[in-house]
Structures are given as C-alpha cells and as structure tokens.
Amino acid sequence: xxxxxxxxxxxxxxxxxxxxxxxxxxxxxxxxxxxxxxxxxxxxxxxxxxxxxxxxxxxxxxxxxxxxxxxxxxxxxxxxxxxxxxxxxxxxxxxxxxxxxxxxxxxxxxx
Amino acid sequence: xxxxxxxxxxxxxxxxxxxxxxxxxxxxxxxxxxxxxxxxxxxxxxxxxxxxxxxxxxxxxxxxxxxxxxxxxxxxxxxxxxxxxxxxxxxxxxxxxxxxxxxxxxxxxxxxx
Numbered sequence: 001x002x003x004x005x006x007x008x009x010x011x012x013x014x015x016x017x018x019x020x021x022x023x024x025x026x027x028x029x030x031x032x033x034x035x036x037x038x039x040x041x042x043x044x045x046x047x048x049x050x051x052x053x054x055x056x057x058x059x060x061x062x063x064x065x066x067x068x069x070x071x072x073x074x075x076x077x078x079x080x081x082x083x084x085x086x087x088x089x090x091x092x093x094x095x096x097x098x099x100x101x102x103x104x105x106x107x108x109x110x111x
Numbered sequence: 112x113x114x115x116x117x118x119x120x121x122x123x124x125x126x127x128x129x130x131x132x133x134x135x136x137x138x139x140x141x142x143x144x145x146x147x148x149x150x151x152x153x154x155x156x157x158x159x160x161x162x163x164x165x166x167x168x169x170x171x172x173x174x175x176x177x178x179x180x181x182x183x184x185x186x187x188x189x190x191x192x193x194x195x196x197x198x199x200x201x202x203x204x205x206x207x208x209x210x211x212x213x214x215x216x217x218x219x220x221x222x223x224x
Contacts, residue, residue: 001156001170009151032209043201044154046212089153093208096161098144098169103153 002026004092006102013080014110020076021105023090027071034091034099035064035075044089047075080109113137117202117216124192124223132187132219134202140214142205143185144169145177147198148218154201160185192223 005024013019025033032051036044048057053068061078077084085108091101118133136143144159146169156169160179174196176188185204189196199220203213 006153034208034212036212043215043217044213045215049210049212051209087153091154091213098156098159098167099208099213100156100170101146101154103151 002092002094002097002100004090004100004102006088006090006105008105009103010106010108012108012110015081017080017109018076018078019080019107020074021088021107023073023075023092023102025071025073025090025092026094027068029094030068030071031093031095031097032099033066033068033073035073036089036091038087038089038104040086047088077107080107082109082111085109115202115204115214115216117200117219119219120217121220122222124189124221126192126194126223128192130189130192132189132200132202132221134185134187134216135183136185136204136214137183138204138214139182140204140206141182142208143179144203144213145175145185145187146201146203147171148201149198157187157200189221194223197221197223 035047038044050066055066063076087104087106089104091099093099115136141162145157146154158177160166202216
C-alpha cells in the first residue's frame with residue numbers, strides 16, 4: 001500500500017493571501033496523482049488528475065504542479081477567499097493498484 | 112443520471128450485528144472503491160474492485176467483506192459490527208484512476224453502539 005503524505009496538516013490564512021500545500025508520494029511505478037476539495041458534510045470533489053512529469057493544471061485561482069521523478073505535487077491557491085475553506089486531499093496510485101489518499105490539508109480563510 | 116448512490120444515509124447498529132452498505136453507479140465505471148472517513152485520518156481505503164468479479168483489499172480491510180457480481184453494484188458487508196467501525200463510509204467509482212477523477216457518493220454515516 002502506498003504512503004501518501006500531505007503537509008501542512010492545517011493552515012490558517014487571511015483573505016487575499018496566496019498559499020500552497022505539498023503532497024508526497026512514492027515515485028516508483030507512478031501512475032496518477034489526484035487532487036480533491038472536500039467541504040464539511042459533503043463529498044470530495046475533484047480538482048485535478050495529473051499523470052505526466054512536469055504537468056501543470058489550473059482551475060480559476062487554483063493550480064497544481066507535478067514532479068513524478070522526485071515524488072511530489074504542489075497545490076497553489078492565489079488570493080484565498082473564505083469560500084476556499086475546505087480540506088484538500090491528494091491521492092496517488094501505481095499501475096494496477098488502488099488510489100490511496102493522504103490525510104489532507106485543512107485550509108481556513110478568514111475575512 | 113444518478114451517479115453514485117449510497118444507501119442508507121444513516122444507520123445505528125448494536126455491537127455484533129451485521130449489515131450491508133449498498134453502492135450503485137450508473138456510469139458503467141470499472142473501478143469502484145470503499146473508503147472510511149475518521150477525524151484526522153482523511154480517507155482510508157477499505158476494499159476496491161477493478162471490474163466485475165475482481166476485488167482486492169485496501170489499507171483497512173479487516174471486519175469488512177465485498178463482492179462485485181455486476182459492474183453497477185459494489186456492496187460492503189460488516190460481518191460483526193464493532194464500535195471501532197463507527198465512521199462515515201464513502202463509495203467511489205471511475206473508469207480508471209489514471210484517466211479521470213473518482214465520483215463519490217454522498218456517504219453513509221454509521222454508528223455502532
């Protein structure tokens with residue numbers, strides 16, 4: 001079973017601040033890296049699925065990068081808003097295996 | 112298009128009882144999985160399936176059974192419920208973990224007394 005690590009565990013920022021989180025995963029036999037946004041009392045919602053080394057994806061103020069050789073991905077949020085408050089999960093899989101999630105980074109944005 | 116449907120939404124059991132959590136998807140997805148959510152633990156994989164007739168264990172499989180007789184359905188069985196199995200359970204599905212994201216059900220909140 002993969003070991004997927006996320007840091008920091010939690011983060012508190014002011015509205016307008018930009019922030020980033022890290023996801024670390026085993027680089028051997030890498031298959032895919034997923035990012036999800038998870039609001040309290042809801043189901044996780046997908047942000048990005050990334051597969052290629054050097055991949056960069058963007059959705060509005062949120063973007064992600066992927067380094068499969070060293071086994072990490074960054075999620076960036078530009079100009080944080082209170083509605084960005086949520087837990088951000090990353091998950092990774094190796095070929096033919098299950099998708100394993102990290103424990104998440106919980107973001108709180110104050111107005 | 113219903114997506115991923117989980118039933119029931121809430122359930123209270125007594126220690127030692129058995130029950131089945133239902134999960135159905137109507138998107139013809141091959142990959143289905145069950146996760147449990149506990150405070151500070153993110154989502155932990157219980158069991159998963161890459162197609163009908165194929166299942167495998169995840170990170171925390173003990174105390175749970177699964178089967179995949181059809182593409183659409185992936186039930187999770189608690190054999191003898193224990194208080195440690197009190198959790199929120201999520202079912203998810205996708206065509207493939209490489210090609211697209213997981214689609215999650217709304218979750219089942221299970222309490223074991």
